[in-house]
Amino acid sequence: MSFDSSSVLAVGTVAFDSIKTPFGSRERIVGGAGTYIGWSASTKGVRTGLVSIVGDDFPQEELNRMEASGMLVEGIERKAGGKSFFWSGSYHMDMNGRDTLATELNVLADFNPVIPEAWRCAKWLMLGNIDPNLQASVLDQLDERPNLVVLDTMNFWMDIAMEPLKAVIARVDVLTINDEESRQLSGERSLIKAARCILEMGPRYLIIKKGEHGALLFHNGADGVEYFFCPALPLEEVVDPTGAGDSFAGGFISHLASVGQTDFESMKEAVVVGSALASFTCESFGTEGISTIEQAALNARLAQFRKMTRWEEQRVEVSL
Amino acid sequence: MSFDSSSVLAVGTVAFDSIKTPFGSRERIVGGAGTYIGWSASTKGVRTGLVSIVGDDFPQEELNRMEASGMLVEGIERKAGGKSFFWSGSYHMDMNGRDTLATELNVLADFNPVIPEAWRCAKWLMLGNIDPNLQASVLDQLDERPNLVVLDTMNFWMDIAMEPLKAVIARVDVLTINDEESRQLSGERSLIKAARCILEMGPRYLIIKKGEHGALLFHNGADGVEYFFCPALPLEEVVDPTGAGDSFAGGFISHLASVGQTDFESMKEAVVVGSALASFTCESFGTEGISTIEQAALNARLAQFRKMTRWEEQRVEVSL
Numbered sequence: 001m002s003f004d005s006s007s008v009l010a011v012g013t014v015a016f017d018s019i020k021t022p023f024g025s026r027e028r029i030v031g032g033a034g035t036y037i038g039w040s041a042s043t044k045g046v047r048t049g050l051v052s053i054v055g056d057d058f059p060q061e062e063l064n065r066m067e068a069s070g071m072l073v074e075g076i077e078r079k080a081g082g083k084s085f086f087w088s089g090s091y092h093m094d095m096n097g098r099d100t101l102a103t104e105l106n107v108l109a110d111f112n113p114v115i116p117e118a119w120r121c122a123k124w125l126m127l128g129n130i131d132p133n134l135q136a137s138v139l140d141q142l143d144e145r146p147n148l149v150v151l152d153t154m155n156f157w158m159d160i161a162m163e164p165l166k167a168v169i170a171r172v173d174v175l176t177i178n179d180e181e182s183r184q185l186s187g188e189r190s191l192i193k194a195a196r197c198i199l200e201m202g203p204r205y206l207i208i209k210k211g212e213h214g215a216l217l218f219h220n221g222a223d224g225v226e227y228f229f230c231p232a233l234p235l236e237e238v239v240d241p242t243g244a245g246d247s248f249a250g251g252f253i254s255h256l257a258s259v260g261q262t263d264f265e266s267m268k269e270a271v272v273v274g275s276a277l278a279s280f281t282c283e284s285f286g287t288e289g290i291s292t293i294e295q296a297a298l299n300a301r302l303a304q305f306r307k308m309t310r311w312e313e314q315r316v317e318v319s320l
Numbered sequence: 321m322s323f324d325s326s327s328v329l330a331v332g333t334v335a336f337d338s339i340k341t342p343f344g345s346r347e348r349i350v351g352g353a354g355t356y357i358g359w360s361a362s363t364k365g366v367r368t369g370l371v372s373i374v375g376d377d378f379p380q381e382e383l384n385r386m387e388a389s390g391m392l393v394e395g396i397e398r399k400a401g402g403k404s405f406f407w408s409g410s411y412h413m414d415m416n417g418r419d420t421l422a423t424e425l426n427v428l429a430d431f432n433p434v435i436p437e438a439w440r441c442a443k444w445l446m447l448g449n450i451d452p453n454l455q456a457s458v459l460d461q462l463d464e465r466p467n468l469v470v471l472d473t474m475n476f477w478m479d480i481a482m483e484p485l486k487a488v489i490a491r492v493d494v495l496t497i498n499d500e501e502s503r504q505l506s507g508e509r510s511l512i513k514a515a516r517c518i519l520e521m522g523p524r525y526l527i528i529k530k531g532e533h534g535a536l537l538f539h540n541g542a543d544g545v546e547y548f549f550c551p552a553l554p555l556e557e558v559v560d561p562t563g564a565g566d567s568f569a570g571g572f573i574s575h576l577a578s579v580g581q582t583d584f585e586s587m588k589e590a591v592v593v594g595s596a597l598a599s600f601t602c603e604s605f606g607t608e609g610i611s612t613i614e615q616a617a618l619n620a621r622l623a624q625f626r627k628m629t630r631w632e633e634q635r636v637e638v639s640l
Contacts, residue, residue: 022509093509189342189413192554213533216554229551229628234512234536259635268631302636308549309629311588315579316622 003072003116005123006257007047009146010037011113011138012128012246014052014076015085018101019285022093023239029286030062032085033128033152036243038071039290040250040277043298046257048126048250049119051075051138053111055082069291075116082107095238096211115141123147124257126249127172129154132165139171148262150174150253151203152245158184170202173262176249178209191216196225205267207252209245212238217271219264228268233279233304240285244278247290251277276301323392323439326577327367329466330357331433331458332448332566334372334396335405338421339605342413343559349606350382352405353448353472356563358391359610360570360597363618366577368446368570369439371395371458373431375402389611395436402427415558416531435461443467444577446569447492449474452485459491468582470494470573471523472565478504490522493582496569498529511536516545525587527572529565532558537591539584548588553599553624560605564598567610571597596621 012034195218252274332354515538572594
């Protein structure tokens with residue numbers, strides 16, 4: 001089991017979450033962007049080298065479980081005497097908004113990601129949502145620029161570190177943010193105008209995540225800004241959306257790593273795979289959904305996406 | 321020019337609107353659900369018999385313009401000495417919310433729709449958003465039940481006339497409401513659960529309109545509730561969303577009238593046509609967008625919908 005040219009290098013938190021939703025609550029369950037990215041890629045059969053930091057409060061059996069499913073965990077530093085990053089949040093009734101109740105950085109305060117030597121040849125790099133200066137330092141450590149660099153970030157970094165964030169955004173291929181963040185980053189209200197502005201900052205692709213309202217992929221094509229839309233699957237119950245964005249990102253990059261391509265058509269497929277994987281995460285608390293998917297269930301869900309978005313084209317346009 | 325078996329019978333307001341948006345404002349421009357439905361159907365080349373009421377303040381040249389584009393206007397009562405229905409609203413910065421500044425019922429207070437004799441054979445009935453008791457009275461006046469009855473309504477009627485509303489909903493084929501209204505009507509938060517509940521109230525199809533987030537079509541199929549999703553077209557600028565839902569409804573029913581079918585596949589096509597027509601309405605104030613569409617422009621827009629929602633399926637599902 002080793003890191004190779006189809007493996008994903010992922011940097012992101014491995015942590016504890018306490019989560020309250022209208023459907024229940026969980027105390028100190030395993031979470032973190034890196035964790036969700038890794039589980040999502042594992043489901044796609046893609047190996048992930050995880051770079052992160054935990055305290056000695058983090059259960060070894062959880063790392064064993066991740067390793068058993070195909071993740072490489074030797075890049076996760078275990079800091080003796082330290083406590084793992086902890087986040088606590090409470091979701092509103094509509095599950096789109098949430099309040100942060102607590103953020104304890106703990107070992108994350110001193111995180112300085114060191115990429116294991118054997119992983120510096122990475123072709124597929126997923127920069128999870130951490131300090132943009134650390135995201136840049138990861139890029140600096142690689143032997144050469146990967147085939148594809150995907151960067152996730154959030155409004156927090158736009159508020160306190162916009163310049164370092166813009167500097168690292170200029171170095172990546174794909175940026176993933178939500179609709180409000182795209183407006184904050186661009187100063188534009190219309191998502192098309194926001195996308196045009198952000199694509200000029202450097203990335204070739206922009207993904208705007210809209211939660212239950214789906215995801216938009218933008219690309220600067222020959223005829224200007226092109227876009228692709230993938231809905232979110234309507235779910236019987238959104239139990240806990242924590243990690244949905246990271247599951248999306250993990251599914252997105254691992255689809256591209258598995259087909260070995262980064263063109264617009266492959267990106268569209270990757271958005272659908274990411275959306276399908278995110279839907280499993282939303283159906284249970286924590287990683288319970290994303291860490292237990294049978295491949296047949298994923299295939300069935302991908303078929304649902306196809307079914308819900310297809311119509312007979314010809315008659316629509318001919319009948320005018 | 322006469323009403324026939326492929327014509328749409330539409331009942332709804334023909335009125336004046338004063339509209340304020342972050343992009344500008346317009347005073348007393350022509351609006352009303354019936355107006356938008358009629359323009360949308362005309363663009364699809366489908367004749368609409370409009371049943372409505374106006375005061376003698378309503379410009380005859382506007383009725384002439386509607387007639388010239390293929391609408392039948394002899395069902396629009398002109399009440400001497402009366403004033404036309406007037407609505408005034410102000411849209412929030414995000415264009416999803418709006419405040420009503422004024423609602424003057426005027427002649428609408430005494431509206432008692434009388435269906436012209438020649439239109440009582442209607443096969444395609446669009447009941448625009450008016451008092452559910454009046455919607456029921458229209459159904460009662462028809463010679464026989466139409467092929468298809470589509471009903472639009474809003475939270476206002478759920479607040480003050482839930483029982484008459486439920487009674488008329490039980491008599492229609494398709495109900496169109498927005499996401500919050502589907503929650504109010506069903507008492508369910510999840511849209512799938514809301515749809516299941518509402519489909520049990522009578523309609524065979526339910527359309528949940530989500531504005532800039534697209535539209536969901538639900539149907540009780542052999543395997544339970546089936547659904548289809550159509551996104552809204554991302555627009556450079558949403559100038560004025562007033563009438564978008566009515567333009568959608570007009571496009572929806574006129575596609576079905578033009579193909580003469582009411583199965584699930586035809587309904588999907590109709591949702592796409594409705595969404596495309598609604599996008600034109602949003603690009604200008606009032607009926608300016610919807611009343612001036614060239615067929616080539618509509619076809620180009622339908623092609624955009626196809627392009628933004630298609631991906632190469634096979635590789636996504638095989639590559640697992």
